[in-house]
Amino acid sequence: MTPLPSPEEIKTLIEAGVPGATVTVIANGSPSAQHSLLLDHEHARAVAEFLRDHAELKLDFCSLVTGVDWPDTETTAKVKVKKLVAGPDGVEQEQEVEETRKTKVPGYLEAVYHLFSMGKKHGPVVLRLRTANRTDGTHLPSLTPVWRSAEFQEREAFDLYGIVFDGHPDLRRILMWDGFVDYPMRKDYVPPEDDILVTGVKA
Amino acid sequence: MLGEGIIQGLVETARNFFGSYVEKDRLTTVQYPEERHTLPEASRVFPILLYDGDDAAKGLRCVACQICEKECPPRCIHIEKSKDKKPDFVGKQQFYPAVFDIDVAVCMSCQICVEVCPFDAIRMDKVYELSTSDRFGGLLWTKEQLSKPNEYYQKIHPMEAAETDERRVKELAEAQAKAAAAAAKAAQTASPAPGDASGNGASAAAKPATAVHE
């Protein structure tokens, strides 16, 4: 078992090997310390090929593809603002007023790839890809052409999360039936009310 | 030689066939329902509620804390807390479940309710022949159906029950000692006016419900 380079070292390797690729190291606070690398869409496949074929890394085994849903979040912060306020005598004065401001942080869908090496017997190297948002920009480049093992798992992420993998050879629903509309693993999914157990008891 | 492998296999089949008449190891089936395996002690099917003494309503150990309801993975337990209280085995006033239903159609016999129960109130039964023709009511077990005396538990899980009983005897003794000490202290401080001062708490502790059977 050869020791795996640290995420920072892998980042440097990628940036040297794939010109133009931007890689961000995302720290993991748990005791497992499995840090991950966030890739940009444009170079994702080139980076994946680079990692697979690199003589030292040789990450030939993509073990796991995970879809994750990060919904839109709202942060409320109290901000002090200067404002013209009409005083008791009718004259407008500048006063400091506290205002609560809500900022919407748009959510995104994420695909997480866990890579190992069968030859070098090391890993995991964790790759992340993030969509632009959760509604209309849910496209990600597919890594199935690089690792066949992603084929069914990307289909599953498409089925349950609605991530569209561009370049996937056969992107269909896999666990839910064709014609099902929603994405059941999303955090805001509401199950339909036509459950046979509910209607059966009511009738 | 062609066919050697097939003959070799047939020898094994013959060995097993004739062996099954003489070796117990080769014939493990029993003729159910006339013959039955004895279930091991740890065996579990569905939960039961334990009570002390003869009266299920009075001696029920459950205090309706609802931990099992919350921890149950398939959420098959439904509990409604009582409005009033009754004394538990050490004499402390506790709530009791007004309603305690388990939907055994949903229950998956995982035993997590037993693990999380701090009052030794819920345990696993070993009865497994439970088919019913009523799909809804027949599979929703109420408090009355679930209540089983501690003697029953001692019979089905003897080792576990002995351990639980031992702990409960100790707890009872500790509670009694504590109550006695509190009563003595109360008697000391309230010596000018004895009688009423060592009121409810001590008297309740002095004669606890006959809780633990040995």
Place this chain on the structure above:
Amino acid sequence: MDLEPIAGPGELLEVSMGPHHPSTHGVFRMDVRLDGERVVRLKPVFGYLHRNHEKIAEKGAYLAAIPYTDRLDYLCSMTNNWGYVLAVEKLAGIQVPERAEYIRVIVAELTRFQNHAGLVGFLLQDMGASGTPLMYAFREREKVLDLFESLSGARMMCNYMRFGGVRVDCSAEWLDEVRQLVGVLPRFLDEFENLLRANEILMARTQGTGVLPRELAINAGVTGPMLRASGVNYDIRKVDKYGIYDRFKFGVPLGEHGDVYDRYMMRILEMRESVKILEQALRDIPAGPVIDPKVRLRGLRPKVGEAYGRIESPKGELGFFLISDGSGNPYRYRVRPPCMINLTILEDMCLGENIADTVIILGSVDIVLGEVDR
């Protein structure tokens, strides 16, 4: 009676194998396109048993997911438990006492033994050896399940492991019973191997059928006995050395051809290695606690972060990926199902084979639909 030909020369025939077909080991369907008897296209269709296991686990506490993992690959609940608790232990940084590690190894190897015995029985049944090998396998499996019942209370849905150890300690009598069983297993394995290993019909049927080339196996993420049958030396017990597997001496059997026969032999040989591990573990098991009393089973709240834990389950690499947001239930709970990912290359193995051989190729993959569909 004259039958109308439904497909003329050069035309293809589409056959839906399953979902209710005895050879599919559950509700599983293969959309097969045939040229005569030869497969030209095969698409696996599944999800009939889908119950969104991952969503259920995300809605419950960390503890509540353990009994659900029993129901993934319902033949191997002990290893499923282990995979999950290993991931939680990585996520929360929990240590496991020595004795618990030994008990885990013992029950995991017993699980591997009974899974492989059952699989070989089913595979031979698929080939037409009706009954006999399967009954022999189930006879031995029954003895293992009896041991599981007296240890954990249930034969299949054991719900036995906990973060930081195992739920209850095993008694000395139980260990003696296991020793007794492990003592007779080699005899069973000899008989089981002699039964069909050299059988000419079996060899003609399986050798060279459903070949999985080494490079494709690696690229497609195939794991477990199937990968090793293609000659790749990758056993997570050796690679990750999770638990205490570095203390045992055992070999990793490797195939040469990657055909159905190699996959069949792989299971037989792995059972022998499991017996070796069991003998060593039963010899060395120390006394001591089986669970760290400081670990909070109820209301476990790991720090914000994520962890991927994996084990070598009898079917392949079983992994659990958990993301914690600091609350009492996992934010993301993901299973890496070895059966489903091993099915990725089902089409590649079946192309050009006869339709009757798809049955044994599927059988040699070793799937359990509870895990494929989750």
